[in-house]
Amino acid sequence: MLALAFAIAGCSTWTKDESPLYIGVAAPKQYQMRVVHLQLEKPGERSWWYPVGSVSCCWIGEFGPRRVGGGEMSPFPSLIALHWFSFAEQKFYFSLIRVPEGLQDQMRKPAAHSYPDGTTGMRPRSSLVLGLAPGGQVVMWMMSQRSNAVEVMRVSATEVEGDPADFASATASYLEEHGDYLEEHGLQLDKW
Secondary structure, X not given: OHHHHHHHHHHHHHHHHOOOOEEEEEOOOOOOEEEEEEEEEEOOOEEEEEOOEEEOOOOOEOOEOOOEEEEEOOOOOOEEEEEEEEOOOOEEEEEEEEXXXXXXXXXXXXXXXXXXXXXXXXXXXXXXXEEEEOOOEEEEEXXXXXXXXXXXXXXXXXXXXXXXXXXXXXXXXXXXXXXXXXXXXXXXXXXX
């Protein structure tokens, strides 16, 4: 009987440790970004990338932060490389992020979570969201939903070479939709 209890306890611990963790990208609504490359690496184990594409939602607010694109982090990475284009600025940025030690354990700790039926419970913060803001600011959150998002860190990206003409058509669409907002509010580099 005791052996069966240990076997069950061992399985439940294993299941908890194996629950998937995810990564994605967000951007402020009026400041669309095009993620050129999102690369994750666990040195000595695996290096992989996820297609993300254009991101125009969601930062802090009614729907944010919320991850777009990305995928599962398996194994949990030590390094994250991001290369993106900012439509509002017509600039390319790059950031190599060293994931804080212990972050995986922090994400697995249960946090208060509200369900659509009005009930509440505890769930791990299984999503890592990388927010890209004008000026090359990157904000990292861990969360299971926007109401329990916790800011993990902020880093500044480096402006890198690139040809904005590569995104001329997408820029024209972006300016058609958000050009008036940019004229009125500018880049608001200190808002993030």
